[in-house]
Amino acid sequence: MPPHILSSVPRKLHLQPAHPVSLVRQLLEQQFPNPTFRHINALDPVVSTAQNFDSLGFPDDHPGRARSDTYYINRTTLLRTHTSAHQAEAFAGVTAEQPGYLISADVYRRDAIDRTHYPVFHQTEGALVWDREALGVRDVADKVYADLAALPDHDIVVEDVNPPFHAVRNPRQERWHSEAECAAIGAHLKRSLELLVVRIFGLARAAARRASQGVPGGDEPLKVRWVEAYFPFTSPSWELEVFHEGAWLEILGCGVVRQELLNASAPASVREPTNWSSGWAFGIGLERIAMLLFRIPDIRLFWSTDQRFLSQFKSLQGPRGDGDLSGLEQGLRPFVPFSKYPACVKDVSFWVPGPTTTSSAAGGNPTRDDSQSFHENDVMEVVRAAAGDLVEDVRLVDQFVHPKTRRRSLCYRVSYRSLERTLTNIEANEMHDAVVRLLVERLGVEIR
Numbered sequence: 001m002p003p004h005i006l007s008s009v010p011r012k013l014h015l016q017p018a019h020p021v022s023l024v025r026q027l028l029e030q031q032f033p034n035p036t037f038r039h040i041n042a043l044d045p046v047v048s049t050a051q052n053f054d055s056l057g058f059p060d061d062h063p064g065r066a067r068s069d070t071y072y073i074n075r076t077t078l079l080r081t082h083t084s085a086h087q088a089e090a091f092a093g094v095t096a097e098q099p100g101y102l103i104s105a106d107v108y109r110r111d112a113i114d115r116t117h118y119p120v121f122h123q124t125e126g127a128l129v130w131d132r133e134a135l136g137v138r139d140v141a142d143k144v145y146a147d148l149a150a151l152p153d154h155d156i157v158v159e160d161v162n163p164p165f166h167a168v169r170n171p172r173q174e175r176w177h178s179e180a181e182c183a184a185i186g187a188h189l190k191r192s193l194e195l196l197v198v199r200i201f202g203l204a205r206a207a208a209r210r211a212s213q214g215v216p217g218g219d220e221p222l223k224v225r226w227v228e229a230y231f232p233f234t235s236p237s238w239e240l241e242v243f244h245e246g247a248w249l250e251i252l253g254c255g256v257v258r259q260e261l262l263n264a265s266a267p268a269s270v271r272e273p274t275n276w277s278s279g280w281a282f283g284i285g286l287e288r289i290a291m292l293l294f295r296i297p298d299i300r301l302f303w304s305t306d307q308r309f310l311s312q313f314k315s316l317q318g319p320r321g322d323g324d325l326s327g328l329e330q331g332l333r334p335f336v337p338f339s340k341y342p343a344c345v346k347d348v349s350f351w352v353p354g355p356t357t358t359s360s361a362a363g364g365n366p367t368r369d370d371s372q373s374f375h376e377n378d379v380m381e382v383v384r385a386a387a388g389d390l391v392e393d394v395r396l397v398d399q400f401v402h403p404k405t406r407r408r409s410l411c412y413r414v415s416y417r418s419l420e421r422t423l424t425n426i427e428a429n430e431m432h433d434a435v436v437r438l439l440v441e442r443l444g445v446e447i448r
């Protein structure tokens with residue numbers, strides 16, 4: 001477990017007053033309010049493989065389980081890779097009065113290094129169920145449609161070309177849900193999340209207008225689309241994309257909760273746990289939303305303790321503290337970057353020992369001994385260890401296989417840049433020397 005990961009565990013950015021990650025969490029909590037939704041914000045990031053994977057129906061060979069993608073503490077304990085790790089416990093806690101929940105937390109993933117990826121980030125998980133036992137019905141479709149009719153309308157453009165479920169591409173759980181019930185839950189889920197987009201992007205556009213910055217496409221109606229997706233713990237499943245500055249941006253994953261998961265988590269009060277209730281769930285990344293809402297250009301800024309960053313958000317938290325976003329409503333302004341300090345760019349080329357994999361798709365069961373194999377995420381970890389938050393970007397710029405020896409050579413380009421001051425070339429060289437040394441020591445590469 002790298003020290004730079006462990007040291008971020010106590011930071012809890014989603015709970016820091018006026019921190020942009022916390023402001024987005026509060027925005028979600030306003031959109032999915034108490035008492036319908038229980039807000040859960042202080043769950044320990046150390047979870048079991050059972051919580052993070054097994055309870056959610058992840059197959060044994062799912063790439064997410066690989067040691068190259070996930071921070072393991074031991075064989076069965078890890079830092080959660082998503083807030084879905086807590087779904088089973090959270091479903092066990094729902095009641096007729098509080099049938100939904102919202103879990104916000106820090107999550108951890110070994111990943112590439114660039115301006116939108118950081119090994120620690122934050123997610124909010126939301127879910128809502130309808131309890132057929134409490135409602136006294138065998139099918140909750142009518143009740144779900146009635147609840148849907150009570151939700152506000154909106155006037156954004158929604159592209160949703162696919163049927164509510166599809167036998168092959170996005171199946172209904174036939175054993176558990178009637179066609180009407182599956183369609184009703186999907187429709188309620190989609191409207192609820194469209195309303196979230198209306199709120200977030202409405203704020204962002206109003207802020208851009210106040211700052212009289214033209215937003216490309218900012219005068220056109222807001223446009224979203226539903227894309228069929230796959231998650232082991234929902235069926236059917238979707239991703240929601242928003243048309244933002246000329247491109248489709250994926251902002252969340254969601255779906256109709258797998259009944260096996262719900263049944264296994266039936267609260268003690270439920271008399272007949274089989275098919276006791278059905279509902280929807282979604283998961284959304286908070287940094288991505290904060291980056292577009294506040295126009296924050298680099299994900300490392302969230303970890304900055306520089307007042308030039310933090311002070312820009314102070315006035316957005318209202319005087320009544322957590323949950324009071326009156327400041328955000330009127331005062332949201334795009335983030336003003338402090339001056340852009342120059343980058344120092346350095347390359348490193350090396351021969352890879354043994355067989356090479358560069359994508360997580362080649363991952364596998366973490367219990368197998370893969371200590372000998374080389375994975376690109378290990379390079380990322382080495383660079384983080386040597387340079388911490390002073391690394392902005394790491395990318396593969398060249399690779400080839402030697403025709404005779406079949407050995408593989410890789411060249412990575414590392415951009416060093418501080419967000420807070422100018423780096424000297426001497427400092428950058430020292431960090432780069434450390435990268436080279438650690439690549440040899442830890443990964444056994446041969447520098448060219």
Ligand code: DAH
Pocket residue numbers: 081082083084125126231233234252253254255280281282283284
């Ligand atoms: N856990 C998923 C992820 O991290 C996101 C997600 C998708 C959460 C679908 C959900 C869901 O609750 O229903 O990519």
